[in-house]
Amino acid sequence: MKIAVASQNRRDITEHAGRCRKFWIYHIENDSIADKQLLELTKEQSFHDSFPHDPSPLDDVQVLIAGGMGSGLVRRLEDKNIEAVVTTETVPDRAVESYLNGSLVTRAIEPHEHGHRHAHERGD
Template sequence: MKIAVASQNRKEITGHTGRCRKFWIYSIENDAIAGKEMLELPKEQSFHDSSPWEPSPLDDVQVLIAGGMGTGLARRLQQKNIQAVLTKETDPDQAVKDFLNGTLKTEPFEPHEHGHKHP
């Protein structure tokens, strides 16, 4: 299993996932973290700037943990069979450990406005 965590600053979980271009990718084996690497996307491959019908380097993850995302991105991930998880936890490692233990405190998805229209 692979879990992606949005982390634009490489230290904390990112709130605006659509514009995020840096993701920690955790390899999970036997319900434990087996590896962690940073995936950096070019701007045109961010969720905000890419087409939902184009392949993405994140297509092979099963879970994406973030601090926030719109319902459109949540639907896009669902169509790719990626579980979207929102949390107020800021530490990526702790969020993954808590997710694996079933103790991660999650937040509901809410529509958001950020000053522009989506295509």
């Protein structure tokens, strides 16, 4: 199992997962952390700047933990069979350990509006 945690500053869980470009990837074996690696995306690979059906380096994770994400990102993750988890926890290692033992404090995912429309047109 792989769990991704949004962490733009590499220390804390990021509040806005859509714009985040740095994720800790936790490799889980026997319900514990076996390995942890940093994945850095390009700006174009971030959820906010990529298209929902484009391949992503995060496609092979089963869970994505963040401090916040909009309902559009949640649907996008669900389409890729990735569980979206929004938490109040700020420490990545603690969040993963708590997720694994069932004690992670989560919060509801709120509808997310930017206040502007996205064209998201390809410049091919």
